Every structure is written in C-alpha cells, then in structure tokens.
Amino acid sequence: MPPGFGRCFGGFLFLVVVMPTPFAQAQGPLTPAEQEIARNVETASIFELKRNPTATFLLAKGLPKLRETSSGREGKSFIVQINGVKLGGDSDRRSGLVIRYDYPTGLTFRSLVDLTEQKLVEVKADLNFPTALAKEEVQRTTELAELLEAPWQVKMLAVIDTVPTSPTYGHRLVAAWRDVPRARKVLVDLSTDAVIKRDY
Amino acid sequence: MRIDAVYIALACVITWSGIASDVRTVSATEVTQFFPAVAPGQTPPQPESGWRIKYEILPAGSHTYGSSAVWELQSVEFMRGYKSGQPDWIRILDNLVLAEMYVPYYDGTEIFDIGGSYFFNFVNANSSYIPSRGVISGEVLSDGIVAAEVADDHLRWMDTSNQVRRGQVLELWATLDAANYRYIIKYEFSDDGTIRARAGGTAQNLRSVPVGNHEGMHLHSPAWRLEFNLGAPASNKLEVVERQPDPSSAAAHLVHRPFANGFEGGEIWNAEKFTSLMVTNAQTMNGHEPPHPVSYKLVSLRSGSLRTFREHTRYDFWVARANRGGLERRFVEIADYVRNREPLDGYPVVLWHSTALHHVPRTEDFGAKGYNTWDGLAITMWTGFDLMPHNLWGQTPLYR
Numbered sequence: 198m199p200p201g202f203g204r205c206f207g208g209f210l211f212l213v214v215v216m217p218t219p220f221a222q223a224q225g226p227l228t229p230a231e232q233e234i235a236r237n238v239e240t241a242s243i244f245e246l247k248r249n250p251t252a253t254f255l256l257a258k259g260l261p262k263l264r265e266t267s268s269g270r271e272g273k274s275f276i277v278q279i280n281g282v283k284l285g286g287d288s289d290r291r292s293g294l295v296i297r298y299d300y301p302t303g304l305t306f307r308s309l310v311d312l313t314e315q316k317l318v319e320v321k322a323d324l325n326f327p328t329a330l331a332k333e334e335v336q337r338t339t340e341l342a343e344l345l346e347a348p349w350q351v352k353m354l355a356v357i358d359t360v361p362t363s364p365t366y367g368h369r370l371v372a373a374w375r376d377v378p379r380a381r382k383v384l385v386d387l388s389t390d391a392v393i394k395r396d397y
Numbered sequence: 398m399r400i401d402a403v404y405i406a407l408a409c410v411i412t413w414s415g416i417a418s419d420v421r422t423v424s425a426t427e428v429t430q431f432f433p434a435v436a437p438g439q440t441p442p443q444p445e446s447g448w449r450i451k452y453e454i455l456p457a458g459s460h461t462y463g464s465s466a467v468w469e470l471q472s473v474e475f476m477r478g479y480k481s482g483q484p485d486w487i488r489i490l491d492n493l494v495l496a497e498m499y500v501p502y503y504d505g506t507e508i509f510d511i512g513g514s515y516f517f518n519f520v521n522a523n524s525s526y527i528p529s530r531g532v533i534s535g536e537v538l539s540d541g542i543v544a545a546e547v548a549d550d551h552l553r554w555m556d557t558s559n560q561v562r563r564g565q566v567l568e569l570w571a572t573l574d575a576a577n578y579r580y581i582i583k584y585e586f587s588d589d590g591t592i593r594a595r596a597g598g599t600a601q602n603l604r605s606v607p608v609g610n611h612e613g614m615h616l617h618s619p620a621w622r623l624e625f626n627l628g629a630p631a632s633n634k635l636e637v638v639e640r641q642p643d644p645s646s647a648a649a650h651l652v653h654r655p656f657a658n659g660f661e662g663g664e665i666w667n668a669e670k671f672t673s674l675m676v677t678n679a680q681t682m683n684g685h686e687p688p689h690p691v692s693y694k695l696v697s698l699r700s701g702s703l704r705t706f707r708e709h710t711r712y713d714f715w716v717a718r719a720n721r722g723g724l725e726r727r728f729v730e731i732a733d734y735v736r737n738r739e740p741l742d743g744y745p746v747v748l749w750h751s752t753a754l755h756h757v758p759r760t761e762d763f764g765a766k767g768y769n770t771w772d773g774l775a776i777t778m779w780t781g782f783d784l785m786p787h788n789l790w791g792q793t794p795l796y797r
Contacts, residue, residue, distance in 0.1 A: 226459060280461050283722030294461055294724070309724070327513030327729055329464035352576040354514040359706065360505035370506075372576075372603065379771045382603070397604060 227281040227293055231312050235279050235293030239308040242317040243274070243297060255322045259302025260367040266388040268300040268369070275331035282309070292318065298328050300388060303367040324367055325357050334371070334387055341392055342373045342383040352376050356384070365393065372397055425453045425471070426540055430567040432588035434533050434547045445795060447476035448567055448586040449486070454542050457516035462496045462622075462726045465510060465517035468543070468571050468582055469494045475590050477790055480684065487681065487789070489693065492624035492747075495582050495596055497728035498575070499618040499751075501705050503611040508603075510575040512729050520572040520579065533565070543571045550587055553795055562795055564588055577601045577770070580619075581777060589794045594621055595781035598754055601770040602762055613758040618703045618710070619780065620728040620751040624719055627691055628681035630745035635716060636677070638694070639670035656716050659742055661735035663712025666697050673697070674714060674748070675787065684791030692787040695750060699780055703753040708732035715749040716741060752780040 227235065246252045263269045278296040293310045305326035309318040330338070335353065338344075344351045353373035358365045368388040374380045384394035428451075431444035451472040457465050473490040498510040508514045519542045526544050527535035535546040546568045553564030570583040581597035596619040606613040625633050635656040642649045656674065657664060666672045674695040682688035697713065704710050709731045717725055717734040718741065725734045731749055756778065764772025 278458055278464060280459070280723075282461055282724055292722075321733075325507075327463070327507075327509035329458075329513050329515050354508060354510075354576045356514070357507040357509075358505065359501075359507055363505065379769065382605075 227279060227291070227312075231281070231291060231293060232279050234312050234315055235295050235310045236276060238310045238315055238317055239276070239293075239295040239297065239306075242308060242310075242320065243299075243306055246320065255320070256302060256304070258322050258324050259299075259304045260324060263303045263367060263388060264301045266300070266368070267390045268388050269302075271300070273300040274298070275333050277329055277331045296328060298331065298334070298369065300369065303369070303388070325359060327357065328355065330355055330371065334369070337387060337390070338371045338373050338385050341385045341387075341390065344373060344375055344383075350376050425451060426538060426543070427451045428538070428545060428567075428569065430545075430547060430586070431476070432565050434565055434567075436533055444476065444484070445478060446588050446590065447484070449474040449476075450569065450584075450586065452543070452569075454519060454540055454571070457518045460726070461723045462494060463509065463512035464515065465512075465573065465575070466519050467494050467496060467511060468519070470584065473586075473592070475586075475786075475789075477590060477794070487628065487691065488626040489592070489784070490623060491626045491630065492622060493584070493592075493594065494622045495580075495594075495619055496622045496726060496749075497618075497620040497751075498573075498580055498596070499620070499703075499707075499709075499729075500615055501618075501703070503614040507705075509729065510573070510578065510580065512727060515576065517573055517575045520574045522571070543569055545569050553589060554793070564795075577603050578617075580617075583781075590786035590789050592784040593781065594784070595779050596752075596754075597777040597779045598756065599775055599777040601773075602758055602775055603770070605768050605770045606758075607768045608758055608760055608763075614756070616703050616753045616755050617778075617780075618751055618753040620709070620749055621782070622726065622728070623695075623748045623750070624745065625676045625678075625693065625748070627676065627678035627693070629678055630719070631743055632678055632680045633746065634677045634679065635741065635746060635748070636675045637664055637714075638673045638675045639667065641670065656714070656741070660738045660740055661717050662715070662738060663731075663735070664714045666699070666702055666713040674750075676748075677787075683788050685788070686791075688791075689788035691789050693789070694785045694787045695748070696783045696785055697750065697752055698782055699752040701753060701755060703751070710751070713751055717747050717749075719745040719747045750782055752782065754778045754780050 276297050280294045282292050282294050291312045293312055295308045297306045303324050304322040305328040306320055306322050308320045311318050338353055339351060353371050356370040356372050358370060360366055365386060368386050371385045372382055373385055374382040382397040383392055384397040386393045429449045431447035433442055435441045452470045455467050455469055470493040474486050474488045476484045476486050478485055497512050500508040521541050522537045522544045533547040537544050548566055550564035550566040553562045555561045565588045567586040570581060573580040577600060579600040583595040585593035598617045604613050627633055636653045637656055639652045640649050641652045675692050677690050677692040679690045681691045683691055702713055709729050715731045718739055762773050762775045
C-alpha cells in the first residue's frame with residue numbers, strides 16, 4: 198500500500214464539510230445593507246426608465262393590452278429576487294442582480310446594480326421571461342385561490358402562456374393548490390386578479 | 398500522509414438572507430471514494446482508481462442560475478492509478494450543474510422548474526432512500542440532501558478467455574421538490590473514469606386530464622452547465638465529433654471539427670451522425686507510449702430533441718466563454734451570452750447541454766378509475782449524458 202492510503206481510508210466513502218470556494222465567496226450572498234442598496238437603485242432606475250422616452254425600445258417588448266388589466270391599471274410591480282454577482286471576470290467589485298416582474302407591461306426587468314458606485318449598470322427586459330413569484334404575489338395567490346393555510350401548506354408555480362392568440366397570453370398565471378391529497382389545483386391570473394380555472 | 402490532509406474537516410456554515418424565503422444555510426461538501434470498494438468493516442485493497450468531488454447545495458433564491466435550488470459540483474477529480482508511485486489525480490471538471498428543467502406543454506404553456514417558476518428546494522433525504530441490500534455501502538450525506546451509494550456496476554470487461562472484472566460505481570443523487578414533480582438528479586462516478594449525469598422525472602402530473610388529451614402532454618428538458626478543467630482550462634480544445642457515412646457503401650469516416658467553427662454558439666445533436674463533443678487538453682498527456690493528450694467525450698442519451706419558439710432550444714449544445722461573474726448562468730438566456738460570437742481559442746469555456754423526456758400520460762400515471770393525478774404517480778423516466786474518458790488512461794483500465 199503506497200504512502201497516503203491509511204487502512205481506514207482505503208475502500209470507503211469519505212465525507213468532509215469544507216470551506217466554500219473563493220469563487221463562491223466572491224459571488225456570495227449580499228448583506229442586508231447591500232440588498233437595500235440594490236433595491237433602492239433598481240427601484241429608482243425602473244421608475245426613471247418608465248418615464249424616459251429613449252427607453253421605448255425596452256418597454257416596446259411589453260404587451261400593451263396588459264395595461265388594461267386590473268393589476269396593470271394599478272401599476273403593480275414587484276421585486277422577485279436579488280442576488281450578488283461579480284461585475285466582470287477579474288473584478289472583485291460587488292454588484293447586485295435585481296429581478297422584477299412588472300404588470301403594466303408583462304415584462305421581467307433584470308437590473309445589474311454596481312453596489313460600490315450605487316448606480317445601474319445595465320437593464321434587460323423580456324416578455325414571458327421565467328420569473329418566480331414575489332412574496333406579494335404568493336400572498337395574493339393564496340387569497341384568490343382561497344388557500345388560507347400557512348404558505349408551507351400550499352404548493353404553487355408560475356405558468357407562462359406562450360400562445361399569442363390565447364386570452365391569457367403574457368399574463369401572470371399561477372397554479373396553486375393545498376398540499377393535501379385530492380386537493381384541486383386552481384389556476385390564478387394575477388394580471389386580472391381572478392381565478393380562471395378551479396380544476397386546472 | 399499528504400493525502401490524509403485532505404480529510405481534515407473544516408466545517409463552515411454561512412447564512413443567507415433571501416427575498417423570498419427565510420435564512421438558509423450554505424455549506425460545501427467533499428466526497429472521496431476509492432475503488433475497489435468493500436463493504437464497511439472489510440479491509441480494502443490498494444486503490445486502483447478514485448474520485449474526489451466537491452459540491453455545494455445552493456438554496457433557492459441564493460444564486461443566479463435561476464430561482465430554485467441547484468446542486469453545484471465545483472470540483473471533480475479522478476485518480477487514474479499511480480504515477481511515480483504516487484496517486485495520479487487529474488481535475489476533470491470545475492463546474493457541473495443541472496441548471497434548468499424546462500417543461501413545455503402541448504397547449505403552449507410553460508414551466509421553468511429551476512429558472513423561474515418558483516423557489517423550489519431539495520427534498521431532505523432519509524435512510525429509507527438507501528437500499529438495505531444490493532449496494533456495497535450507502536448513506537445520506539451530512540447536508541441531509543445528497544445520498545451516496547457505492548454499488549456493483551456489472552461487467553467492466555470480459556476477455557477472450559471469458560474472465561471478467563466487475564465494475565463499481567459511486568452514485569450521488571438528490572431530489573428537487575418541484576411542487577407536484579420530483580426531479581431526481583444523479584451523478585454516477587465509475588471506477589474507469591466515466592461520469593454519467595442523469596435527470597429523472599417522477600411524482601404527480603400537474604393536470605388531471607384524460608389519457609390522450611393534449612393538455613396533459615409535455616416534455617421535461619433538463620440542461621446541464623459544465624466547465625472542464627483537464628489541467629489547464631484555457632487550453633482546452635472543443636470539437637464536434639461525427640460519423641460521416643459514405644452513402645455508396647458501408648464505409649464511413651470520423652470527422653473532428655471545431656465547435657461552432659471555433660466561436661461562441663451552438664450545435665445540434667444529429668442521430669444519424671452519432672454527434673458527440675470532445676474536450677481535449679494538449680498540455681495534459683497520458684502515460685501511453687507514445688503519449689496522447691487527455692480528452693473527455695460527451696455522449697448524449699436522448700430519445701429526441703426539443704424545439705420551441707425559445708432561442709435556447711435552437712441547439713442541443715451551447716458554448717460560451719467562462720468568467721462572467723455569475724451573469725451567464727441562466728440557460729434561457731444562453732443565446733444572449735453567445736450573441737457576440739467571441740472566439741473560443743485560448744479561453745476557458747462553459748458548455749451547456751440539454752436533453753429531453755417526452756411525457757405522454759398513460760393510465761399507469763393514474764389510479765384505477767378516472768384521471769385524478771392524486772390517485773397515481775408518473776413512474777420515473779430518465780435522460781442525461783455520459784462523460785467518457787478518451788485517452789485519459791495510458792492503457793486499458795482495471796485490466797493488468
């Protein structure tokens with residue numbers, strides 16, 4: 198037996214818990230303060246973007262009909278996720294990626310925020326982009342679907358309707374159900390703020 | 398004693414505060430397995446090969462692959478015997494992640510179980526997931542999510558005198574809880590250096606519609622993200638390897654060509670050409686006489702190729718430059734990442750590969766009466782790919 202293979206190590210599986218890699222650390226989670234910076238910069242930037250005529254090319258990706266839905270008229274717009282990223286391959290500068298779903302347009306905005314400079318670096322917008330649900334949307338789905346249990350007793354997932362001729366094309370759809378046997382699955386349309394199928 | 402140092406455990410748990418969930422824990426885990434393996438309590442023989450794998454479970458909402466949790470393999474090393482009396486380790490991968498599970502239904506609706514339908518997390522594994530017999534050893538690892546099994550892997554070879562060698566494999570697997578579905582994510586590390594990546598879909602169908610109704614039909618299309626190391630990631634050469642048949646005879650020739658002409662982009666898997674990808678590192682040679690550069694071949698295991706209006710389904714293989722700080726991890730955006738068609742030569746690259754399961758509901762998915770999804774289960778269907786060593790060993794492994 199060569200050096201390094203002690204008897205007790207030879208044939209079995211070994212498991213150790215180790216430090217996260219430097220790469221993982223560089224990307225690591227944002228502190229609450231960093232999240233707050235990312236949130237504030239993104240919110241201000243999206244507000245300005247919506248008022249800026251030169252941003253038409255981004256907003257043109259949205260669906261005009263969604264402005265007439267109840268949630269579109271209310272101007273609902275929620276931050277869904279904030280993550281830490283590196284600005285460039287060799288840069289250690291911290292930045293935040295903010296993902297927002299916007300009801301009046303149906304767009305998902307992905308904004309990259311430089312946390313050091315506290316400014317927006319880049320924003321992308323896409324219709325029907327896979328986007329998880331914000332806390333506010335989970336809550337509203339729970340109310341509409343009459344799923345009054347605590348959130349961990351409810352299952353839900355966002356569904357995208359991609360057929361342009363469909364009445365729910367581009368809408369914010371959520372399938373939801375109680376996490377109990379034989380529970381009916383309900384399809385909620387958060388854009389129109391209504392249940393559209395009680396037996397999905 | 399150098400290797401013993403690897404086993405010094407240093408526990409580290411960091412906390413994460415997400416938008417859509419409570420504080421979670423993140424920890425990295427390292428697993429080492431040598432072959433031949435023996436049952437607990439038996440004295441192992443001298444190792445002939447082995448694997449050292451470092452991974453991290455990234456909880457839902459804590460990363461840029463998407464919204465759901467992912468299982469990120471951050472380092473995969475293989476011991477291909479000995480060199481100058483010392484274990485000969487080579488780092489195969491720097492990254493391997495099941496980064497998306499795209500589910501388009503026949504009626505045009507879509508779910509992205511990892512990318513953005515919800516903040517799904519992994520199932521907590523328990524001891525009942527490990528078979529009581531039929532495996533050499535098995536346990537749920539300390540993270541409570543990943544199960545590790547060491548098992549027989551049938552015949553590794555049989556020679557012309559009918560002598561055989563049984564193979565062995567380390568299987569690591571975990572399960573994503575995607576509401577009605579469960580996705581089994583499995584990586585098999587065999588004693589000859591092969592890695593098998595698999596994704597299996599099971600649990601309940603989403604919709605309670607009769608068999609034959611198009612609303613219930615769908616596909617599950619997993620996408621894996623890989624970064625090869627092979628000793629010098631920036632020197633890796635990526636080629637498409639295809640069998641080019643001679644239509645006038647049974648003859649054929651093997652074509653090696655640069656992936657997407659050497660630029661960022663995509664390639665289609667062609668069943669009639671046995672399309673595979675070859676990653677070769679000319680700076681890392683094997684011990685053969687004469688020496689050959691070390692390669693790994695990606696062989697897709699699929700029953701078809703999914704195409705939808707989504708750009709990410711245009712190709713089955715995509716390659717982009719690496720090192721973009723976490724901003725190139727969402728598979729649905731892959732076409733954007735490669736839009737500039739940057740040259741690949743001299744740069745570490747990220748390889749994406751997608752396959753698909755075609756799920757047409759059948760009465761086996763339901764109970765004895767009617768079509769309520771609660772009364773039955775979808776039996777697990779599998780897809781995936783193999784990473785096959787090519788000139789990794791200097792001779793037939795595990796033979797003489």
